[in-house]
Amino acid sequence: MTTINSETEQKILRAAMQIFSIEGFKGARMQEIADKAGINKALLHYYYRNKETLYKASFDTLTFKIFTQVNLTLHKDTPLFTKIENIVAAYIDLIVETPEVPQFILNGIINNQDELIKNMQELPLDIKPFMQQIQNEILKGNIKPIHPAELLINILSLSIFPFAARPVITNVVGKNIEFNFDEFIKSRKKTIPEFIINAIKVEK
Amino acid sequence: MTTINSETEQKILRAAMQIFSIEGFKGARMQEIADKAGINKALLHYYYRNKETLYKASFDTLTFKIFTQVNLTLHKDTPLFTKIENIVAAYIDLIVETPEVPQFILNGIINNQDELIKNMQELPLDIKPFMQQIQNEILKGNIKPIHPAELLINILSLSIFPFAARPVITNVVGKNIEFNFDEFIKSRKKTIPEFIINAIKVEK
DNA sequence: AATTTTCTTAACCAAATAGTTAAACCATAA
DNA sequence: TTATGGTTTAACTATTTGGTTAAGAAAATT
Structure with a gap:
């Protein structure tokens, strides 16, 4: 990522916060978060190694x-x-x-x-x-x-x-x-x- | 079950309520509930057809x-x-x-x-x-x-x-x-x- | 004693899903 | 132009886990 907080990263965070809120940690699916953020799963893992990392960031x-x-x-x-x-x-x-x-x-x-x-x-x-x-x-x-x-x-x-x-x-x-x-x-x-x-x- | 609420059924319910409370619906594992109730998974499904039924009962x-x-x-x-x-x-x-x-x-x-x-x-x-x-x-x-x-x-x-x-x-x-x-x-x-x-x- | 109900064991299936990988595309900046 | 880093696609893996099944043991009921 070039900037400290790229736009994509923000989109992911926003999506993750919503999905995690509604579904909880276990209930949330990475695919769902990617969809909501308007990107794909691979890119999601490109920014956040795994589910835990993303959850913690959110x-x-x-x-x-x-x-x-x-x-x-x-x-x-x-x-x-x-x-x-x-x-x-x-x-x-x-x-x-x-x-x-x-x-x-x-x-x-x-x-x-x-x-x-x-x-x-x-x-x-x-x-x-x-x-x-x-x-x-x-x-x-x-x-x-x-x-x-x-x-x-x-x-x-x-x-x-x-x-x-x-x-x-x-x-x-x-x-x-x-x-x-x-x-x-x-x-x-x-x-x-x-x-x-x-x-x-x-x-x- | 002969009685309306067998002892085992109660044990299951108590265990389920605890696990569901801590883990949520998705987070709870049937095996964990069975363990906490001191029985096995097969018996769990013998009393409660599936996870939904058990959750609703709890x-x-x-x-x-x-x-x-x-x-x-x-x-x-x-x-x-x-x-x-x-x-x-x-x-x-x-x-x-x-x-x-x-x-x-x-x-x-x-x-x-x-x-x-x-x-x-x-x-x-x-x-x-x-x-x-x-x-x-x-x-x-x-x-x-x-x-x-x-x-x-x-x-x-x-x-x-x-x-x-x-x-x-x-x-x-x-x-x-x-x-x-x-x-x-x-x-x-x-x-x-x-x-x-x-x-x-x-x-x- | 015979029968029914409760319970165990253990193996198994199927679906969901986290996470990986590789190959290629595209924008941008050096 | 080329190198780099963000991005996509799509297929693949490994694991978890809900749920099933069958065979039989133990306990209760008749």
């Missing part, structure tokens, strides 16, 4: 994108409540843009790709400043005592889970009432931060 | 267990806040007991087993009374306005997601601070309901 690309994004939001010097809004919005936008992300990550976990998870430790995500900010707000009496890690996990849970569980949600809820998932997600950018802020803020 | 067994449990909690005639505590506790207990559940369900989703998801519609889960109860509390001014379905989804998100994302959480959080997942989960039976109730209750 996983790394996605996680790096997410972690960088989240890390950026966490480090910006904004008031806590605004920051919470930003984190939620960043997550939701990211997932709407590339809906395969949560499935892919969870699939990576499920397939017990321990190595991959270990590699995530190398990724840029430093939650200490955010945790410090929360501690400060607690000390100042602005929010109720809560473990900073727990607050972060709650934010992630509320933002990500509905995407992973989408089919179950639409079926179970839709069975009972009128329900439009896309509208629901749109509204969540507002309702999640509201929910969280209500949960932690101290009435004065 | 999925149905698990989902039926969950849905029945949750449905029971939702229908009990308890005050809303108590009910929220009960739902969370029921979920956490259930997952701690059979940790493969969330992974299995998500794997089912990922593998696009549309049929299976459709089958879930047949399962006993009627959320209307719970939604009615929430509406009543809103009208009585006891809790802030929130879409009942959204509240339910929030409850599920906070309860289930950490299990699905466990490896990521332990790595990311553990990288920054001392973190014990089991203790964290234990504490969640209290902190999740607190968090939710704080988020929705009206100060008087």
Whole structure:
């Protein structure tokens, strides 16, 4: 490859991320990925020695994108409540843009790709400043005592889970009432931060 | 089989649920399931014609267990806040007991087993009374306005997601601070309901 | 004791699929 | 023009694995 990231390589990566997300590691076929990328199997192996290599490249690309994004939001010097809004919005936008992300990550976990998870430790995500900010707000009496890690996990849970569980949600809820998932997600950018802020803020 | 559910059949189902949870449908090997069940492949096919049958049986067994449990909690005639505590506790207990559940369900989703998801519609889960109860509390001014379905989804998100994302959480959080997942989960039976109730209750 | 059901062993088949290889084509840049 | 590296085609291999089969052993049922 002449350039560090040739166009073809990008096409392959994009295709691989999609197929792996939907099919999982074992379920994905190299032929299918090649087809989706608009190339052939031989060229696929020309760029990526084997399935593992391709999978790892896909996983790394996605996680790096997410972690960088989240890390950026966490480090910006904004008031806590605004920051919470930003984190939620960043997550939701990211997932709407590339809906395969949560499935892919969870699939990576499920397939017990321990190595991959270990590699995530190398990724840029430093939650200490955010945790410090929360501690400060607690000390100042602005929010109720809560473990900073727990607050972060709650934010992630509320933002990500509905995407992973989408089919179950639409079926179970839709069975009972009128329900439009896309509208629901749109509204969540507002309702999640509201929910969280209500949960932690101290009435004065 | 003479009895409706022979001991062997149970052993197979248990093994299948575990393997399918970890490996997914494609990733699971019949031989591996047979080994885990302590029997041989021929007998496996003696009880379950093929992989699909076995997968469906596993999925149905698990989902039926969950849905029945949750449905029971939702229908009990308890005050809303108590009910929220009960739902969370029921979920956490259930997952701690059979940790493969969330992974299995998500794997089912990922593998696009549309049929299976459709089958879930047949399962006993009627959320209307719970939604009615929430509406009543809103009208009585006891809790802030929130879409009942959204509240339910929030409850599920906070309860289930950490299990699905466990490896990521332990790595990311553990990288920054001392973190014990089991203790964290234990504490969640209290902190999740607190968090939710704080988020929705009206100060008087 | 006779019979039916459950279970094992072990060999086998067929399909799917990861990965290889070789020969040739094509664009581009030296 | 020629050399190089990206790309295609197509055939081939080796392996994995779902599923079958047959013969019989063990256990339960009659």
